[in-house]
Amino acid sequence: MATYVLIHGAGSDSWYWHLVVPELRARGHDVVAPDLPCGDDAAGFPEYAETVLEAIRAHTGRTGRTDGAVDGGLVLVAQSLAGFTAPLVCARIPVDLLVMVAAMVPSPGESAGEWWDNTGQTQAQRELDEREGRPAGEFDEMATFLHDVPPAVVEELLSRKSPGQSGTPFAAPWPLTAWPAVPTRFLLCRDDRFLPAPFLRRVVRDRLGIVPDEMDGGHLPALVRPKELAERLEAYRAGLAASS
Structure with missing residues (x-):
C-alpha cells in the first residue's frame, strides 16, 4: 500500500480530488488530500507546505527528513500552482515520487508572480486563445478551466463556496536553491487552455530536463x-518500483 498525497491548485480545496480519491483507495492505497490555506493573507508557500506536512504526519507519523519509508512509498501529486508547494515538502520529508500534473515549475529565487512572464505563459495562452477564436486577455472561467468538465460536476463546483486565493504566495521568491533530489514525473494535458501543451513541453524540458507524459483533456x-x-x-x- 502506498500513500498518495494530493495537493490542489490555486483558489481550490481538497474537493478537487474527490473523484480521484476513491479510485486510488479502491486500488488499496491510503490517500491524504489536505486543504491549503488559499484564502489566508498570512500564508505563503512555506505555510502551504507546512499544511501538507501536518496532514502527512497525521496519517503516517512521519515527522522529518530522516524518517523511515512509508510502506509502499509516499507519492506527492501536485496540480497547477501546487508545483511551487510540493518541492518544499520534498525538501522536508522523504518522498518516493513527485508527480506534477498540469503544474507550474518554479526556478530558484523566482516568485509565482514573476513566473508568468519569465516562462512566457501569458503570451502562450494569448496565442492559443487567438488561434482558437476566443477573446484574448479576458478571464473566463468556463472557457479556460471548465470547458470539458461534465455539466453535473460544474454545477456542483459552482454551488460550493470558493476559499478564494490570496496574493501572498505570489510575492515571495521561491526559497529552494535547486529542485529536490526526488524522482519526478510530469503529466500535461493536451487540451489545456491555461498552460498550453507546447508551452509546458518547453518549460518542463528547460526546467526539469525531462520529457513530459501527456493525456487528453483540459487543465x-x-x-x-x-x-x-x-x-x-x-x-x-x-x-519506479520496478526500476529500483
Whole structure:
C-alpha cells in the first residue's frame, strides 16, 4: 500500500480530488488530500507546505527528513500552482515520487508572480486563445478551466463556496536553491487552455530536463478523467518500483 498525497491548485480545496480519491483507495492505497490555506493573507508557500506536512504526519507519523519509508512509498501529486508547494515538502520529508500534473515549475529565487512572464505563459495562452477564436486577455472561467468538465460536476463546483486565493504566495521568491533530489514525473494535458501543451513541453524540458507524459483533456483532469488519472499515477509508481 502506498500513500498518495494530493495537493490542489490555486483558489481550490481538497474537493478537487474527490473523484480521484476513491479510485486510488479502491486500488488499496491510503490517500491524504489536505486543504491549503488559499484564502489566508498570512500564508505563503512555506505555510502551504507546512499544511501538507501536518496532514502527512497525521496519517503516517512521519515527522522529518530522516524518517523511515512509508510502506509502499509516499507519492506527492501536485496540480497547477501546487508545483511551487510540493518541492518544499520534498525538501522536508522523504518522498518516493513527485508527480506534477498540469503544474507550474518554479526556478530558484523566482516568485509565482514573476513566473508568468519569465516562462512566457501569458503570451502562450494569448496565442492559443487567438488561434482558437476566443477573446484574448479576458478571464473566463468556463472557457479556460471548465470547458470539458461534465455539466453535473460544474454545477456542483459552482454551488460550493470558493476559499478564494490570496496574493501572498505570489510575492515571495521561491526559497529552494535547486529542485529536490526526488524522482519526478510530469503529466500535461493536451487540451489545456491555461498552460498550453507546447508551452509546458518547453518549460518542463528547460526546467526539469525531462520529457513530459501527456493525456487528453483540459487543465482539471481530476474532475474530467479521474479513472485515467489514477491509472497514470499508478503506472508511474509501479514503474519506479520496478526500476529500483
